[in-house]
Amino acid sequence: MSEPIKDARHYSLANVDAFWDAANPIVLPIAGRPECTLDIHPVNGIITLTTPFTPPEPDVAKWQNISFRVITSDQGDVAELTVMVEDNLHAAYGLVTSIADQVQLRSEPLAAAAATAIAKHRSMFAGKAALSQDKEVGLFGELLVLEYLIGEIGVGPAVESWQGPLNEEHDFVFNDVHLEIKTTSGEQRRHMMHGFTQLVPLRGVPLSLISVQLTRSNHEGGRTLSRIVSQLRAKSGGYRPRVDDALEAWGWKDEDKELYTTFWTKRTKPCAYDVDDRFPAFTLKRLIQVIPNMEFVSDLSYRVDVTQFTNQTLPGPLAGLVNPPEEAP
Incomplete structure (x- = not known):
């Protein structure tokens, strides 16, 4: 069974590659508060960060390869931020773990955390090209x-x-x-x-x-x-x-x-x-x-x-x- 890197919060890229190559969905918890999990779904080509939702919503409409939605449940509203991996698994994984770090370690609201992380990883997210x-x-x-x-x-x-x-x-x-x-x-x-x-x-x-x-x-x-x-x-x-x-x-x-x-x-x-x-x-x-x-x-x-x-x-x-x-x- 794959283990997180010693003294680190996240799995190594080698382990992430192994999860992806296995082609089976897997949910990876990230230690800290608020609760964050990563849902790696190779068949669908996506990685989803899930965490309790606190408004406002992240502004991701102008970015391709990334989407957001709020799921209402008996336990409260849950935020799902999904990244399309395409051919850059490591960048996608780096983005969602960076957002989780901003939320858990720096107590940033999800909207601010997403904006900060996308700015750092923006090479993966070419802006959408709307009509003039x-x-x-x-x-x-x-x-x-x-x-x-x-x-x-x-x-x-x-x-x-x-x-x-x-x-x-x-x-x-x-x-x-x-x-x-x-x-x-x-x-x-x-x-x-x-x-x-x-x-x-x-x-x-x-x-x-x-x-x-x-x-x-x-x-x-x-x-x-x-x-x-x-x-x-x-x-x-x-x-x-x-x-x-x-x-x-x-x-x-x-x-x-x-x-x-x-x-x-x-x-x-x-x-x-x-x-x-x-x-x-x-x-x-x-x-x-x-x-x-x-x-x-x-x-x-x-x-x-x-x-x-x-x-x-x-x-x-x-x-x-x-x-x-x-x-x-």
Whole structure:
């Protein structure tokens, strides 16, 4: 039977390797107060530190490979801090034993102990990469449109119309109109455009730019990106796999959902603008006429302010998505 290192609080790394290679779950008590145990579970690839819970919770949402939960039992609340081992067993073991030392030997609250230990072992925990705020806002705007369409034309046609993330078409594609969704959290309808083809009508179908304005709110008046994703997945039924594919193409990751803490709501009702010959779109056809050697330009981004433009209506059941022209701000 393996024994702790003499005059030490924790098992040697050689013994930990042996536990792991045996592939059997094992619980290792750590002497001291408050009570701490390590649950080594090789099959699941995790090590869990368990100790009585005292608020606040450790802030681990922004770290990958580490999670936290509170278990309620007859003996009181128990904290479980779990580390995914992946290919670094010694680092994972070092982290959880370091947290236990901070809690037992220095009487630190678990939240503070975890923060201190993670700072020392942070090479194991690359920060999670949430979407940038611009992309968060952009995805939220497209989901608002998808939500409206599900209510108006049904889940199948709505989800199938959401083409942009998957096929590099315009964002929503219908027989009589294509929609390019642009979302901002600003007070003005200023939107960033990318590339030479984003505002080019395809196959002779009219193109409309849909301007969505968001503003920050609270949990009573708004929703986080994670919440609207969850709600639309629930509404998607058998079309959820397609929704998940589009979310993945956008850069959404379920493991990062805790990072989206901003509550958003619509600042105004969306407006539609025809992308016609009068719209200031930088297209390759236009640019090649005025810029020498345009073929050597590989990318382009520019911002268009449509605040003072005259907004338009949309055909059929899409009309309710946007402000009618007479109500334009």
